[in-house]
């Protein structure tokens with residue numbers, strides 16, 4: 001096998017399904033946000049202290065300097081592919097899967113899980129949905145450059161594994 005990167009908007013299920021897929025395939029799982037927080041404290045606090053620009057630089061350095069196992073599923077932060085040459089770097093070092101999920105579903109999922117995501121903190125109801133809709137519209141053309149596009153609603157580890165097998169044959 002090799003490296004598989006999961007990309008997509010906040011709440012698309014990269015962490016949840018990345019972990020399940022790694023389990024299903026019996027390979028290592030790496031969540032880059034988790035590694036970031038082990039090294040730097042919470043992302044939320046990092047945004048407050050250093051700002052988003054510094055976060056994006058550190059996040060990109062982390063992507064490129066991490067020593068990966070030979071076979072692993074790597075879940076990324078939602079903004080990672082849209083900065084610098086991060087997406088091309090991932091495509092050159094592995095297979096990139098975009099977990100595509102519509103804004104309404106994301107908003108429902110994140111209404112209770114937004115506090116640890118600095119871009120969403122303090123947004124409520126319609127404001128949250130509007131922000132997600134606009135930001136996703138900006139980012140999606142980049143996400144769609146992934147080698148594999150997966151319907152993230154109703155996705156399972158088995159379906160993701162099948163998509164990977166079909167892609168490589």
Ligand SMILES: Nc1ncnc2c1ncn2[C@@H]1O[C@H](COP(=O)(O)OP(=O)(O)O)[C@@H](O)[C@H]1O
Nearest residue numbers: 009010011012013014015016017109110113154
């Ligand atoms: N079908 C689903 N797939 C993935 N996550 C879901 C699903 N239903 C609800 N959730 C919730 O959505 C939230 C975001 O999932 P997460 O895996 O952290 O996304 P990401 O890493 O892409 O930001 C979690 O709180 C999770 O429990």
Ligand SMILES: O=C(O)C1=C[C@@H](OP(=O)(O)O)[C@@H](O)[C@H](O)C1
Nearest residue numbers: 009010011033077078079117118
């Ligand atoms: O979309 C983004 O810009 C971000 C997504 C987050 O990761 P998740 O996609 O796992 O929530 C995290 O990296 C940070 O809060 C910024």
Ligand SMILES: [Mg+2]
Nearest residue numbers: 014015033076
């Ligand atoms: Mg995540």
